[in-house]
Amino acid sequence: MAFYDVYSHPALIRYKTSVCTKATLFLLVVLCLTYISPLLVAYRSHGFWIKRSTYEEQPDVRFQYQTLLVAATSPRGDYVAWSTFPRLNDMLGANLRIPSVSVREDDHNRDGKSDLLIFRLQLPIKPEEQVYSVQLLLTFSYKLFRMSTVVMQSLAYVQHSSPVPGAKLSVSGDLRLMQRTPLPHRGLHDVYNVSVIDGSSPFASAYNLDGIIRRYQERNLTTVLSCPMPVWTVGRAAGSPFQLDAEIRLLHLLPPFPPGFWEPLKPPGIQNFGFFFPFFGLPQGYRGFFSQTQFFPTVPVRAGKAHRS
Known part of the structure; x- marks a missing residue:
């Protein structure tokens, strides 16, 4: 069944x-x-x-066309100089040399932000003078927007010296952001949105390279020209100018910050x-x-x- x-x-x-x-x-x-x-x-x-996080961002970096150049023309300490600050140029007197300068900013990925700065300078030198060292300051406007809004003035410092007089200095490096403490994850951070070089000062101490670099390094946020590749070329012909070529890449960065809630x-x-x-x-x-x-x-x-x- x-x-x-x-x-x-x-x-x-x-x-x-x-x-x-x-x-x-x-x-x-x-x-x-x-x-x-x-x-x-x-x-x-x-x-x-x-406790700490990072993010990737392309900074908005603009060259401010503010420059200070000092070139040593003898081992004894003789020098020539030039700047974009009229008050400093008035103080230089016979040491002032007016160079020929060309600047180009390239935007390779067409995102409206510069990726490369090409700076070229030709400094007139007397036939009896030689160039043994070069110091160059370039100022930038530096901005970040993705997390906290950062607006500041920064600089790039180029320096090279040699016991052999040169005809040309070529430098290639990356402009990188340096932080001593992380940025807040939101809000406006514009405490360093002031001129790195006080071009309105009538005092020579305001244009001293040691003082400028020391005050700049006391900041929490700075930019530095990292991985420079200096090439010192010798054999300058009589009457020809000293040349300085600088290629500065403005790359993506990973700034650290403390995360929110x-x-x-x-x-x-x-x-x-x-x-x-x-x-x-x-x-x-x-x-x-x-x-x-x-x-x-x-x-x-x-x-x-x-x-x-």
């Missing part, structure tokens, strides 16, 4: 126990393995909270979520096995019908 199902329903069985039993202790261990272990693993995997919560949540599943399945399986086999004595109670089919 064939049989068929007339009616069926699942039975729900609850396993109960008192507070001070081995089954209760086992349940506490299972709960700890399920919920606390993922947090401990996430914390031990290189930290739980983000919500950003540190994302990695812990993702880490905890990823570690939760391995720790959830195995303890729950042990919990069902030990309860059904009565490894730890409990009282099974039939709870009734769960649903009908």
